[in-house]
Amino acid sequence: MTALTPGDDLRHWLRLCLVPGIGPERQCALLANFGLPERIFAAGQFALAKVIGDRLARTLLDHDNQAAIEQALAWAAEPGNTILTLADATYPKNLLQTADPPSLIYLKGRLELLEAPALAIVGARNATPQGLANAEAFAETFANAGLTVISGLALGIDGAAHQGALRGKASSIAVIGTGANRIYPPRNAELARELAGKGLILSEFPLDTPPTTHNFPRRNRLISGLARGVLVVEAAVDSGSLITARLAAEQGREVFAIPGSIHSPLSRGCHRLIKQGAKLVESAADVLEELHWQSTVVPTPPAPSPPAGYNGVLDAMGHDPVNLDALQVRTGLTPDALFAMLTVLELDGRIASLPGGRFQRIN
The missing domain is CATH 1.10.10.10 (Winged helix-like DNA-binding domain superfamily/Winged helix DNA-binding domain)
Incomplete structure (x- = not known):
């Protein structure tokens, strides 16, 4: 089987991953004990119960998710859509190196970006104009230097980072917290369509999964896991971006932060990260130098001076x-x-x- 030709193997993976209550941790335990999903379902209730308990073992064997399986297979058969499993050769190696890679990922767009060197850019949804300008400019520079820019398709810094990167050479990946057939937030619908055509959209959640609060922090480990490092542009002290930065540090990735005004609430999260050891960044070159990345980007010419007297x-x-x-x-x-x-x-x-x-x- 190839990733683009769904067959019996993918059907078994979908059957495992679409059972309510059998989340990633239990999926991992089952795979570790029995091997591929086909062997899991052939193991029998008694053997399964030793790993996930009797109630969930019965649920796993009895739950009818055939309609959801057929929907996923039909979606994967559409041009540009792919479902990858942990057993696929094209499953991203960076995710395999993390503590809890998802058993399935749903993808829409350019699969080759999964293996491209990447940097994540995250930050506040209610970003300042300067923060948005910084995210967009940094992302474009990174993309022109050959780094794919990863973010979460949220409003604010995420969207600005995607827009800047899509103008560059290396494009962008959006890791989303809904099903891959849903666009959230709706205001980024046009951006999502551009990402599907020129970049890549990635989700670990089943099709039709709505935007729920706990899904977005969970997807952050994939944003950091796919990247060599994470740049936080603006963030309050309770921002989800700090979760991404923490996960990046735990995964052995670099963490960067742009400082700001001591009076701005959206600078305090970045300042906290810098105090905790994140690298202070004043320019895109700072990040590229820290990553030992050789860039051939021509520097952007300075903006013209403002009118006299201004x-x-x-x-x-x-x-x-x-x-x-x-x-x-x-x-x-x-x-x-x-x-x-x-x-x-x-x-x-x-x-x-x-x-x-x-x-x-x-x-």
């Missing part, structure tokens, strides 16, 4: 969000003159307007 406003803004009243005090300009200059700077892509009448400098 540097003073940018200097007065600093790099923290600031409101109009504070800027007026710092610059001594009238509200009308200051607002006119801010409008020009925003149209020029130098600043971004934030909720609450605040503004933030970008780069």
Whole structure:
């Protein structure tokens, strides 16, 4: 059997993995004791009960998941779709080296990206404009340097990282927390379609799995497991991105973090990681150097200078969000003159307007 030609072997794997209550840990125990799924089902209830208990042994043998199996096989037969098992030669080697690789992964897109060198970029969903710009720019640089960028298709930093990487040479992988036939969040539907065409979408969850809270932290181990390292762009102290960073460290991957303002809640998670030993990053080159990665990327030319007389406003803004009243005090300009200059700077892509009448400098 090849990965693209579902047959009896895949049918047995699906039968095992689609039984309620037989999660990855129990699947691993059964595979360790009996070998391939076909042997698991041939072992008999008494032998199975010694590994997973009598109740689950009965469930495993009696549960009818034929409809779900047929759905999965039909999905895998569609162009661009693949289901890989632990026994497949093309199952990603980086995941095999982790503590709990999923028994099945559902894939949509370019399978060759699974073996490409990769770096993960994660961060806040409610990211700042500067954070989004950093994620997108870093990802594009990494992709042009030959590193596939992995993230989780969430709003904010994840989406920006995917967008930047898709513009580069090495593309992007999205590891999602739903079934591979579902798009979440809906606002990233167009991005998901682009990833399916130019990159890769990966899920360990059965088809039609909805977005549930506990699935997203679980998929984070795959984001870190597939990558050589994880870069956290922005994160609050309770961010799921810190889970990904912790898992990366446990898996022996590098952890990087971009520092930010001491006044920003979205910098505190990164600062905590740096205190715990993550490598402080100021540029994409810092990451490439730490990974000993030889890049042939041509440096991006500097952005043109802002209009004459506007540097003073940018200097007065600093790099923290600031409101109009504070800027007026710092610059001594009238509200009308200051607002006119801010409008020009925003149209020029130098600043971004934030909720609450605040503004933030970008780069």
